[in-house]
Amino acid sequence: MNAQYFDSITLTTPLDEIYRRLGYRRTVTKLSVEQKKKVERYIADALSLISLKGVAKRVAVASVSSSQVQLSSGLVFRSQRLAEFLQECDEILLMGATAGREIVEAIQANSAGDNIACAVVLDAVASEIVDKALDWIMAYFNRDLRRASRCLTRRRYSAGYGDFLLENQQIICKTLGMKKMGVVVNERHILVPEKSVTAIAGIGPISK
């Protein structure tokens, strides 16, 4: 199956998650009207700088052993933890998302300049939004899968978790053709622009 690209993902802004990521505790943190207004302005700025794109591809699993997952395309992911995670699955969903270059440049400019407060808010918004984009992609695929009595695993797995080496970013990124979305992997296996993510979720039958 070909990779499916989502050129403009529209999300409800995950405000609770953004505030939580920044350390806000609903019953404890005291925020004046002016401080709140400032944070809201930074969040609005972040949203206007984010260009949220995604991509996903279903790939059949050829075999899962105790230490590796082999895909029908011939790709092999060596990781005990990933193999354990995909034990029940006959297919996987490879997915990627990016918040785009503009937001990353704004984070860097503010962080290096004199507005780190703005930078941390932009950073939190981008991180949460890009994570939510993967939730969105999973919900999108689940909708079709459900009609065929299949579904995605609730959780997803990313390169860099446990023994699933970061080096795998290169393979995932290439398989998904993330370059089309402006995302590349650098020599240290980090996705560029920075606020980009990849992940794997398993696909299996819905139990009777």
Next chain:
Amino acid sequence: MQNFRQVLKKRIMILDGATGTELQKRGMPQGVCPEQWCADNPSVIQNVHQDYLNAGAEVIYSCTFGANREKLAQHKIKDVFLINKQLAELARRTAGQKAWVAGDIGPTGKFIEPFGPLPFEEAVEIFKEQIKGLLAGGVDLFVIETMIDIQEARAALIAVKELTDKFTIVTMTFEPDGRTLNGTDPVSALITLQSLGADAVGCNCSTGPAQMVGLIEKMKPYACVPLVAKPNAGLPKLIKGQTTFDMQEKEFASSGFRLVTQGVNLIGGCCGTTPAHIRALAKRVAHRRPAVPLRKALGALSSARKSILIDEDAPLRIVGECINPTGKKALQEELRAEKMSLLRQLAKDQEQNGADLLDVNVGVPGLDEARTLKNVCNLLAVCTDLPLVLDSADGEAVAQALRVYPGRALVNSISGEPHKLKKMLPLVKKYGAMFILLPLSGKKITVDFESRRKIIERIFRQARKAGFRKDDIIVDSMVMTVSSFPQAAAEAIKTIRWCRDVFQIRTICGLSNISFGLPQRPWLNGAYLVMARAQGLTMAIANPLNETVMNMKRSVDVLLQKDPAAAAFIASFSKSPRAQKRDVSQTLSIEQKISAAIIDGNREDITGLAREAVDSKIDLGNLVNAIMVPAINEVGERFDKKEYFLPQLIASAETMKMAFDYLEPHLREGQTSAAQKTVVILATVEGDIHDIGKNIVGLMLRNHGFSVVDLGSDVSAEKIVEEIRRHRAPLVGLSALMTTTMVNMKDVIELSRKQGLNCRFVVGGAVVNEDYARSIGADYAHDGVKAVAVMKKLRAQ
């Protein structure tokens, strides 16, 4: 067969249940094309249809959910017409004349412009191809279902309506947060789809029936058409690593009953439901009398993500007027160059300042208005939630924009010339838009109320014949400038009053026209707004960035009881930072003001306050040590207690730094501990580019008298050690955000020890913890506040 529409008025209509899962139970293998498999195994799908009919379904869906060009191409099937015709015929043969067959249309799997790459007209053509096959197969009605993209639902609905007048149901799929994956809420979806000509609207899939009750509750008050619900058999649950639908038939039927009592007129089942679920449902609800739609028409506008009611009881609706190139050179140039950044900014500014709708006028001499208006609508549909008012006299431009706009727009405007009425009324009706009725006919301007009244009545009679109701129309009260027409205000007010009291239709005005050619225009605009509103004005085209006008609007809403408990008024003014600042500045000493500014993170005022402190010749050493340092310490304590969160901590730290930067040249030797600064080297280790955390630590350390040498990110061990040696730094802070790079911290420490350096290391970062720090011979700091505490402790040793 009975007339479908007539039957719907008399009883609850039972729809069928899930098809895919039934086919699998009956042998359809995984991964095949369900449509092709059914065509190859006709008895299986006919049995599924028959089982649903036996269970009590009165409408069965043809098995054509994925039978569009895009989906079939994934299985290398090219004859879209044939497969749709075959599958519709199978359903038709099974249903005979005892039940209705709905031609089922599902999503293409692609997003449509402006939300995706598939051109709108191509989407319409894809659906038309499918619809032609279904019509040839003999379907009675159409169902457009499981839509997450309102634009795709619109494309499919337009395709149906351009080919047939058969009854058409549209159901969207909503997520647990109450919106579709693309962000459309149920009321906006309803407003857009029913005005575009859907005969019934509702929801299917995604949630169980209990969750769907909330969606139907939201839709019902605004529904002019019957409502539909086709829920899953409960919410999917994870049991022993497997997802399952666990709602049994009886429970499903009870929840279905609740949906019917909330106003659903057509009900069936989606994923996980079986003929047994439909049998139980039919038994439970079939005897109920249906709740008829509450309205025949609705004054409301929508975008893809928001709807606005145009109602006498609602607050005055402000249509932002700023997207208009008349007299705006920059906007004219941008439109000519097909750039959109200024437009985006104008939309954002108006939305943030309280506009309810955005007027869009792109009339620039020499510009292709149709093309430009369409492009601008596509842009605004993505970058603002506000519904649009299409402001153009060019019929072709309005037609193109209405076709692609993913909501219900307001057309500004239609005047009384017969040729215009003939062209514009059917066009606006086709796309379900509302329109502004302009009481003008020909070139002569009608100033007096009586002339206007006659034109309004005449245009309305024509509009009524075209299918419009008063709820679909807003009358322009035709405000003209009082500098040329002294009686203009009075005549417009008469028009507004007559529209409210006699003709019972809503009104709008172009507010700033009243003051054209006069000085101090906001006062005249504001005064007129209050007068007109008191006489019944429903909407005003105005500049939302004008504080006077917006405050008048908020005030008059309170006084006319259109703002319950003055909630919007209070919220608007409690947000005003200026009012608060004035209060504070009048009562505090300069020391208190500086302390408060640091604690509040007031970067905007701190340099001015520091200047005031220097000018007032107070003891600056005392200011730093007795006022500013305790203030920033208090911020740290609040952060520790979680009373402050990260942006507050940093804003305070930055405020402190700005104050200090200003004061430092004025401080005498020994007035602050800054004179004995301890050098700290900071770096994000090799391989890691994340540096916000490190920058925060640097900021905090500087505020506490450390001399920070920040080496940046992705710094090699050799470079860090070289800098430690060069600066003779006793303290080093290392940061890493990834498990793959945190190991490089150890290399830095080992290299420094090898070279005989005895500096102390403090490490931090998302993946680093106390144990890891200890294992490599370093101290650990969880955040900026802790980093300061640890560094201070180490400095004291």
